[in-house]
Amino acid sequence: MTDRSNGVVILITLLNILVYKLRKLEEAQQTKLQELQTKLHEAQTKLQEVQETKIKELQTKLQEVETKLQEAEEAKLRELQTKLQEAQTKLLEADETKFQEAKQSIRLPLSVRQLCRRFTLKEIQWATNNFQEEFVIGRGGFGLVYKGIIDYKQGTVAIKRLKLLSKQGSKEFQTEIEMLSKFQHSHLVSLIGYCDDYEEMILVYDYMSRGTLADHLHKKVKKGDSCLPSLTWIQRLKICIGAAHGLDYLHTGTSTENRVIHRDVKSTNILLDENFAAKLSDFGLSKIGPANQTCTYVSTRVKGTPGYLDPYYVATHRLTRKTDVYAFGVVLFEVLCGRPALDMSRNEDQMNLAGWVQHCLQEGFLDKIIDPRLKWEISSDSLNTFVDIAVKCLHYQPKHRPTIAEVVVSLESALRCQVKSADYSLFEIMPIDYPQEEADCSVPEVKNTDHDKGYALTGIGTVNDPSAGHRNKQKLTFSERVSGIFSRTAQGLSGEGIANLSNVSHRKKKITLTKRIGGLLSVTARVFSVKRHAKTSMVPTSVIPTSMVPTPWNQDDVLKSSNLKSFAYNDLRIATRNFRPDSVLGEGGFGCVYKGWIDENTFAAETWGTGLAIAVKKLNIEGYQGYEAWLAEISCLGTLCHPNLVKLIGYCLEDERRFLVYEFMAHGSLDLHLFRRSANNQLLTWNLRMSIALGAAKGLAYLHSPEANVIHRDFKTSNILIDSNYEAKLSDFGMAKDGPDNERSHVSTRVMGTNGYVAPEYLATGHITMKSDVYSFGVVLLEILTGRRVNDRNRPKAEQDLVAWAKPHLHSKRKFSRVMDPQIEGQYPRKEAFQASCLVLACLSYDLKSRPDAKEVVEVLQKLQNSYNSERISGEALQKVQIHRHNIGEETLKSVAGTRAK
Structure with a gap:
């Protein structure tokens, strides 16, 4: 019992001790919490103080930044205002400078100034009636374009007036002048000149x-x-x-x-x-x-x-x-x-x-x-x-x-x-007024020379009476071909006919045919005559035109009419030593040309170097000119004969082989003597050059005569051959065209020829005339005077186009000698040479009426030749007199000296 009591006491004591310690721990925690709260409060107080201080500092700094920014903005604004004022001042100065530059004349390259006419502002103002609005024909970024007349010689022109200070302005103005002065072509607009008087930049073009x-x-x-x-x-x-x-x-x-x-x-x-x-x-x-x-x-x-x-x-x-x-x-x-x-x-x-x-x-x-x-x-x-x-x-x-x-x-x-x-038909419907008994009506000539083909007349269209109330058709058919080209006899009528003309008692058709180069025939007149029934009061009022269809060349007719010798292929093969490469005289689009020899009387092949020398041109079937040019050459040279045309002796046609046989030209072509000088090619004297030019002109005048009526269409130095006596002979008639008849001023045809020699109006319109050949002659005569090719890419840019380079010099007695061939410098008579340069200018005139015809060219060259020969003869006679006087003087001196010695 005692032990149990002791245990209880001990337990209670332990519990009391535990309670005491728990109280002490709680008190310590409470104390710690109070300390933490105190520290937290202190920290919060300090943080608040720091924040307030920081905010005050930031506010102060922000205020300082705002002040500084405002000051910077004000300074920047003042600076910008100053710069703007300076920029405005500079802009005004730049505008004034640019305006002053625009007022002054632009300095153009010498070559440009030589090629361009400089107009005065008064001339421009007169032409546009002081830039009246009614003369404006165009507007653009460049400015305004006016229509005007500078002078009666120049005719109507287009005048482009630059806007001063425009964006396109002076740079494009100068570019336009330089381009159109440097580069000239029939399909580029022609720049006539410019005006750069004060405050103006004006360009004048062809209208x-x-x-x-x-x-x-x-x-x-x-x-x-x-x-x-x-x-x-x-x-x-x-x-x-x-x-x-x-x-x-x-x-x-x-x-x-x-x-x-x-x-x-x-x-x-x-x-x-x-x-x-x-x-x-x-x-x-x-x-x-x-x-x-x-x-x-x-x-x-x-x-x-x-x-x-x-x-x-x-x-x-x-x-x-x-x-x-x-x-x-x-x-x-x-x-x-x-x-x-x-x-x-x-x-x-x-x-x-x-x-x-x-x-x-x-x-x-x-x-x-x-x-x-x-x-x-x-x-x-x-x-x-x-x-x-x-x-x-x-x-x-x-x-x-x-x-x-x-x-x-x-x-x-x-x-x-x-x-x-x-449809090869006429485009016009011709009005006709018939008399009571008989009436004739004519239909315009059918012209179509865009193709080197013949055309056959296949039918006559409708004769209409508009009051008949319906369309009736009347068709004429033809038979009996003329040389395989045209039908010529009205055979009859077919179709329902026209009610009011159903009792026509007689119908007839007249066609006049004319022979053309290359075996072509063309209808030059068609006259229809209709006798109507006397009881009919209605009269026809229109004629619908005739129709044409292509027909092929008639080769047999061309060959028969040419009166040329027909050579056997074997004879030509022997004559040219089997077409050996060393027999080749030249080569072109037509084919190769070989030298050969034949008997003068029988034309049989001879051994090399004996008999008559010939040039045999072999047709290149795949070549550019080809068969039609071969036939045209036979047709032309087979019927034409002149001392200044190369003589075509004959031709050869066997299977697909085709040849032309010409007399041999001992001195080759004119271009060889002018541009490819060598030991074999004699330097042409002034007299020889003029003699060759005269001979070529005579040949051309014969072609243009009514007897021949031919346009050569490829007149150039390489087609002027020179015989052993340095007589000029025209050759290469593969492009030749029949000239216009009395009713027409020109022939419309596909543009052909050699670059540089082709007349500008022919190049532009396809209309060729006799004067087109005269232009080509002017180019050739210029080559003869200068010794330069018409186009020479080996020369400086400004001199590559001979016509453009030489033209500005030819009209001046002082400047023309600058373009004369330096090879004959001091050997030509200045008076005759200047007259020849004036003849070149006339031949190269853009106005056809201002160009002489070939006959007039011959007359001018003949006078130049006669003048030069007479002066030369007079000079030689004077030289003989002076030599004679000199000899007499020496004999007299010797006689006096001998007397003194004695």
Whole structure:
């Protein structure tokens, strides 16, 4: 019991001790908590004090920053105001400087000043009636374009007046002058001159009476407006070909080192003269591009006209000649579609012509894009050829686009396809007034010389009486061909006829036929006579024209009429030593020319070096001139004979072999003596040069005479041959054309000839006259005087085009000697030489009426020759007298000396 009590006491004691310790622990925790609260309070107090201090510091700093910023802004504002004031002052000074520069004359290169006429401001003001608004014919970024007349000799001109301080301004003004002065071509607009008087920059051009291509394609023609006729497909093709020729000249014909990239080809920059010949204009953006350099592009800021811009050029800033090709492709589709390149009035998918056209073609909707005015006019072959080349021009990759020369070839092919498929009919319906008993009506002559083919008359169309109330047709058929070319006898009538003429008692038809070069015949007059029934009061009022279809050449008739010797192939083979290479005299588009020998009497082949020397021209069947030129040569030289025409002895025709046999010209061609001087080619003296020029002129005058009536069409130095006596003989008649008859002033034909010799009006319009040959003669005479080629890429740029370089010097007695051949310097008579240079200027005149005819050229040259010979004879006689006097004087002195010695 005691133990249990002790245990309880101990337990209670332990519990009391535990309670005590727990109290002590609680008291300690309470004390610790109070301390922590005190410290937390102190910390909060300190933090609040720090925050308040920091805020005060930040507020102070912010206030300082705001103050500083305000001060900086005020300082910056004052600085900006100062700079703005300075900039305004500088701008005013710059404007004043620029204005003063614009007022002063632009210093143009010497070559430009020589080629351009400088007009005074008074002349320009007089021409435009002091820049009256009624004279304005165009507007652009450059300024205004006026129509005016400078003087009666110059005629109507276009005057472009620069806006002073414009963005395009003086840089484009100078570029335009330099480009058009340096590069001249029949399909580039001609720059007549400029005016750079104070406060003005003015350009004067030839006036293009038909406006721009865009005018004819896009401007709606008002009723009765004769200025803007709808262009036919053939007209459009010819315009495209002309523009392409101009672009091709810029790309390839300017020089071997420099090529011009137009950079703004568009329909508004293609001008049309009165004959609808195309001329490229506006060269303010043009760039000189690389030719033979390794770099094929020019890096430049993108410029041009929206709708025509090459996407590759826009993306890369790389300007190439193919950039112009792309723009020209857009122009081609403008021509085909009759739509502008960019038309904001259309739906979004049709605004851009190039994109819309390509989409239509991909979907097979070719008919959808054709100008409605052309749909019934274009042949399928012509259309396909045209569209094919136009699409290639628009290829994104420049390397896949054609060159502009390839474009020309395709366009000419499209034109040929169109002409071949055309209905060869007259376009006019002629009004006729019949008397009571008998009436004659004439139908205009059918002219189509675009092809060197014959044409057969196959039918006469309808004789109509409009009051008959319905269409009746009457058809005449013909038989009995004339030389296989034309039918000439009216055989009868077919068809229902015309009610009021059903009792016609007699119908007759008269046709006059004229022989043409190359075996061609042409109808020069058609007269219809109808005796109507006396009881009929109705009279016919119109005649629908005749129709023509092509027929082939008649080779047999040409050969029979030529009276030439027909050589066997074996004889020519022997005569030329089997056409050995060392017998070759020359080679051209026609083929090779070999030297040979034949018997003078029998014309049989002789051994080399005996008998009569001949030149045998072998036809290259695949050559450019080919069969038709061979036949034309036989037809022309087989019937014409003159001392200054090369003599055609005969021809050879065996299987596919064709040859022409001429008399041999011992001294070759004139160009060999002028340009390829060697030990074998004698340097031509003044007298020889004038003698050769006179002989060539006599030959040309004979061709142009009524007896021959022939246009040579390829008159040049290499076609003037020289015999053993240095007599000139004209050769190569493969391109010759029959001249116009009395009723026509010209012949319309495909442009052919040699670059540099072709007359500008022929190149521009396809109309060739006798005066076109005279222009070519002027070029040849200039080559004779200067000893230079008409085109020489080896000379400095300004001298490569002989005509452009020499022309400014020829009119001046003081300057003309600068262009004379240095090989004969001091050996020619100045008076006669200046007269010859004046003759050159007359022959090269752009005005046909100002050019002399070949007969007048002969007269001038004959007078020069006579004058020179008489002066030379007088000089020789005077020299003999002086020598005689000198001899007498010496004998007298010797006699006196002898007397003195004695």
